Amino acid sequence: MGQDIGTPLHVALEPHDHGETSTMVGAAIHNGRVVGRIGRAGDLEVVSETSEQGLPSDFVGRREEVASLQSGVDAALEGRSSFFLITGEAGIGKSRLVEVAMTYAKALDVRVVSARCWEAVDSPSYWPWIQVLRELIAELDDSQLRSLDVDSKEIVRLVPQLGKRLGFDQLPSADAVGDRFLLFDSIASLIRAAAARLPLMVVLEDLHAADESSLLLLQFLVGQDRNRGLMVVGTYDDVVGGEKAHHEQTLSETIRQGHHLALRGLDYDAVKQLYEGSAGMDPSDEMTRAVYDASEGNPFFVKETVRMLTRKGELFRPDYSIGFRVPEGARGVIRQRIAAVDEGVAELLSVASVLGREFDLTLLQKVTEIDVDPLLEILTQACAADLVRETSALGRYAFSHILIRETLYEDLKAAKRMRLHRTVAETLEEPFAASQDSNRFELAHHWFKAAQAGDPVMAMNHAIDAADHAMSQHAYEEAVRLYQRALKVSGAAGASVEILERIRRGLAMAQSPLNHSDPVTAGHPASSGTFICEGDFWTIGYSGLEIRLKDSKGVQYIAELLKLPGQEVHVLSLVGLVEGHDLHVDVPGAQEDLGSWGLGDAGVVLDAAAKTAYKNRLEDLREELEEAQGFNDPERAARAQG
Ligand SMILES: Nc1ncnc2c1ncn2[C@@H]1O[C@H](COP(=O)(O)OP(=O)(O)O)[C@@H](O)[C@H]1O
Ligand SMILES: [Mg+2]
Structure with a gap:
């Protein structure tokens, strides 16, 4: 980059004014893009190793998306606000694109706060926002905190440290339905206040792994028209997340307030460039074509393939176009890397x-x-x-x-996986881990994943504990999910009538705000549909009707039952109704359409949104059934899966 800092540079002095906190008095701009910044002492700091457009030299393609995000940053500097959602499959380059945008923002002295949702483990409700709030709060001293026009008491629900700093020892009560609005409003006010001090970019990575409350909070925040200088960027894997009807629905509503950058595979030239850059050599057209076709332009896959070829010394084989085959899928390449x-x-x-x-x-x-x-x-x-x-x-x-x-x-192997979950759960119970507030959700997660080979009582108790906590944070959807989980294992745990009653009460409390029509004080109508396994019974709530089913064996049964609302039917009497279908729940192509589940007539009575919600429920149900089957004979289940 050094050689570029010469005559073509254009220095813009005082491009923006954000009060005392800004140390930048000017930006070094090359080809219309910021490449450096000039501090008060006249010092010039080079932003990064950059090529044209101020982009890192190993970054390929995505020019339109970059320009779009950069204009969002520019807008924030001018006091306007924006929301971007970047979607695409794993490895397609969402994080990398965000990184480029963050670098650009930082170069312009936009404050960047980034948070990542925990993939693959239960995280505390509002986890991405907790990270954002912690960072913003850490920057303020106590008097600044007090001077904010924010109801800090509410935020203490998510960030207990704040309570200590401000001397609150008690949380506000948790049961009023309208409270979620107060919580959301306080958080939005705090973020708004931070953005008013200095333009702010909030990055929320991997929203497919977020809890529903976090997405509702996002929707609430970006829907505010009082935001100034706030840019919010989220990333979302729509392949993984596509199975979550709630998430898709909330986000599709949110995205109406912003820009949707849907990332697809890189084009041939970009793949070639990435290949060249990663391999440090010019690949043949056959080779590039082979990698391009196999990867469908997924940069993660391209880089992994090049890495594999390098390791095997095949990058330089003159005849590689003859015997070369790209291993099936990204996982194949990863397996080879792990094997090495x-x-x-x-x-x-x-x-x-x-x-x-x-x-x-x-x-x-x-x-x-x-x-x-x-x-x-x-x-x-x-x-x-x-x-x-x-x-x-x-x-x-x-x-x-x-x-x-x-x-x-x-x-x-499934049996080993469960054993490991159990070991992790037991380890998290030890005193060293006790102080961490995220632990209750991790504990609930690991005990549940271990339940078949572990201790269903622990799985149940921790699910209840985490659900209660989610309730205290108005994370109703999480609470519903966790109470339902507690019910799911209650049979295997031999729960007493009192405990069952307690779980049902909790569930009802968590569901009641969700029947409200406001999206903030409520969730989605789909949340009030229920598929709950209680001991030997399934309770299926749908469209205001409730059906109880003893010992469900397959979704076809439920399809039949949907035609008999309000009646209690023993499973045996259903056998005659379900004809010509494989009764096993493991229906191939489960993700496809409702027809493949043998829904028959029930399919046509559902509208599109209900269908998605229903399909989702069926997925849950399948999982629950598999688990329920396992509980009947845990050892056999472990053996079968191992
Ligand atoms: N436009 C790009 N140019 C160069 N490398 C990229 C690009 N997009 C992604 N990559 C690389 O591909 C890999 C996967 O990208 P990542 O952003 O982590 O994907 P995602 O977040 O969508 O799962 C990373 O190593 C990243 O550096
Ligand atoms: Mg990523």
């Missing part, structure tokens, strides 16, 4: 995959019982192989891509 590292590294990473996309060194150490030094040694090797990376939080690591975590996790 030491067995000890691969084994450790398998265990780590149970902890989620991100994991804690201390927890991993306790779970594996490997001493810290050898453990660090293994992790160093894993980092060198770029399978994991250190995160900005001390002692915390993350798989360098979710696909690596997924591949490792899916390749674990």
Whole structure:
């Protein structure tokens, strides 16, 4: 970049004025893009190694999307607000695109706060927002905090540290329906106030892994017309997230307030450029074509393939176009990469995959019982192989891509996976872990995943505990999900009548605000549809009707039952009704259309939104049934899956 800082630079002085907090008095602009900034002392700081458009030299394609995001940053500097949602499959380049936008924003002294949802593990409700709030609050001193026109008491629900700083010892009561509006409004006010001090870019990564309340809060925030200088950017994997009807619905409403950047595969030229850059050589057209076709332009896949070829020394084979075959799918390439590292590294990473996309060194150490030094040694090797990376939080690591975590996790045998979940759960119960407030959700998650091979009582109790907590934060959807989970395992846990009653009461309380029509004080109508397994009975609520079914064997039964609303029917009397269908729930192509589930006539009485919600419920149900079957004979289930 050094050679570029010459005559073509245009220096814009005082391009914006944001009060005392700004240290930048000018920007160095090259070809219309910021490449450096000029501080008060007249010092020039180069923003990054950049090519044209101020982009990193190893960044390919995506010019329109970059321009769109940059205009969002420019708008924030002028006091306007915007929302961007970047969607696309895993590895398509959502995070990389956001990174480019963040670099641009930082160069212009826009304050950037970024948060990532936890993929693959239950996280605390509002987790992405908790991270954002913590960061914003940490920047304010107590008097600044007090001077904000914000109801801080509400925010204490999510950030207890704030309560300590401001001397509140009690949370406001949690049951009033309207409270969620207060909570959302307080958070929105705080973020708005921060953006008024300095233009602010809030990045929420991996929203497909967010809880529903977080998405509703997002919708609330970006729907405000009082925002000034606030840019919100979210990323969302619509392949994974597409199964969640609620999420899609909330986001599609939110996106009306903003811009949708739907990322598809890179084009041929961009793939070629990426290949060239990663391999450090000019690939042949046959080779590029082979990689382009196999990857469908997914940059993660392209880079992994090049890495594999490099490792095998096949990059330079003169005849590679003849014998070369790209392994099937990104997972195939990842498996090869994992196979290439030491067995000890691969084994450790398998265990780590149970902890989620991100994991804690201390927890991993306790779970594996490997001493810290050898453990660090293994992790160093894993980092060198770029399978994991250190995160900005001390002692915390993350798989360098979710696909690596997924591949490792899916390749674990089911019985081993459950045992590991159990070990993790037991470890999290130990005193060292007790102080962390996110633990109750992780505990609920691991005990539940371990339930078949573990302790259903623990799974039930932790689900109740996490549900109660979600309730205290007005995260009604989460609470519903967790109470339902508690019910799901209650049979296996041999729950007493009192406990069942307590769970049902909790569930009813969590559901009641959701029947409200306001999206903030409420959730979605779909949430009030219920498929609940209580001991030997399924309760199916739909369209205001309730059906109770004893021992469900398959969704076809439910389809039949939908035609008999309000009646209690024993499963045996249904057999005659369901003809010509495979009764097993494991219907191939389950994601396709309702017809393949044998829904028959029931399909046509549902409108599109209800269908999606219903389909979703069927997915849940399938999972529940599989689990329920397992509970009848846990050992057999473990054996069968192992
Ligand atoms: N436009 C791009 N140019 C160069 N490399 C890219 C580009 N987009 C993505 N990559 C690389 O591909 C990999 C996957 O991208 P990432 O942004 O993590 O995907 P996602 O967030 O959609 O899962 C990363 O190594 C990233 O650096
Ligand atoms: Mg990503």
